[in-house]
Amino acid sequence: MTCGTQFPATFGPPKECPICLDERQYVGLDGQQWTTLEKMRRGGWRNVYRGQGPNLIGIGTEPKFGIGQRALLLRTPQGNVLWDCISYLDEQTVAAIQNLGGISAIAISHPHYYTSMIEWSQAFGNAPVYLHESDRQWVIRPDKCIEFWSGETKSIGDGLTLLRTGGHFVGFQVLHWRDGAGGGGALLAGDQPQVAADRNWVSFMYSYPNFIPLNRPAIERIVRVLAPYEFDRLYGPFWQSIVSANAKEVVKRSADRYLKAIRG
Numbered sequence: 001m002t003c004g005t006q007f008p009a010t011f012g013p014p015k016e017c018p019i020c021l022d023e024r025q026y027v028g029l030d031g032q033q034w035t036t037l038e039k040m041r042r043g044g045w046r047n048v049y050r051g052q053g054p055n056l057i058g059i060g061t062e063p064k065f066g067i068g069q070r071a072l073l074l075r076t077p078q079g080n081v082l083w084d085c086i087s088y089l090d091e092q093t094v095a096a097i098q099n100l101g102g103i104s105a106i107a108i109s110h111p112h113y114y115t116s117m118i119e120w121s122q123a124f125g126n127a128p129v130y131l132h133e134s135d136r137q138w139v140i141r142p143d144k145c146i147e148f149w150s151g152e153t154k155s156i157g158d159g160l161t162l163l164r165t166g167g168h169f170v171g172f173q174v175l176h177w178r179d180g181a182g183g184g185g186a187l188l189a190g191d192q193p194q195v196a197a198d199r200n201w202v203s204f205m206y207s208y209p210n211f212i213p214l215n216r217p218a219i220e221r222i223v224r225v226l227a228p229y230e231f232d233r234l235y236g237p238f239w240q241s242i243v244s245a246n247a248k249e250v251v252k253r254s255a256d257r258y259l260k261a262i263r264g
């Protein structure tokens with residue numbers, strides 16, 4: 001229940017969660033807790049929806065579950081893309097999304113948001129789940145719907161490009177949406193760059209819960225990979241984590257500030 005990752009079916013709770021045992025996550029004070037989708041469906045959980053910008057709908061769970069991120073449903077004339085994922089899924093959610101045209105593809109920034117991705121794919125006609133192959137080891141519930149890609153960029157539709165930035169995870173990917181933010185371009189970034197409390201800034205970490213920073217080459221790489229792409233807005237993982245304007249410039253000046261801070 002700390003990272004919300006779904007495991008394959010077993011007769012009892014798994015012994016441990018590799019994602020939580022990794023230094024980029026943690027196990028809570030009371031030890032690892034486990035639940036199932038069925039228990040959650042009986043236990044009063046539900047998903048809520050909020051507009052997050054033009055053709056972009058956030059889907060989050062109440063009460064808060066796991067890391068507490070919300071997924072994003074990106075609507076295009078060629079079909080809807082689910083960016084990042086959440087653990088909880090029920091019939092009402094499937095019906096609500098079917099009313100919006102369903103899901104044609106799923107892409108997830110990194111393992112902290114893999115959650116119930118297979119469940120989501122199967123609920124929407126085995127939609128392909130695009131992950132970078134460098135993070136293959138973190139897939140806890142393998143399935144044929146997962147399409148591992150290699151290299152540095154991958155197109156998943158007209159004006160939709162996955163960029164491997166590395167950093168937080170080796171295979172960390174962001175989704176560049178050329179026509180997002182009303183035409184100014186949007187970057188769907190997950191945890192990296194992470195939107196700061198002052199939303200005119202972003203930052204970068206190897207481990208967010210354990211406060212382990214990234215080094216200079218990692219930051220320079222992220223900036224270099226993003227350089228050819230225009231984006232006015234940047235969407236982080238939570239409801240409030242949105243850089244609403246000049247996001248590309250915000251990323252550049254934030255990277256400069258960060259590098260100055262670690263220079264010594």
Ligand SMILES: [Zn+2]
Nearest residue numbers: 110112168191
């Ligand atoms: Zn993360």
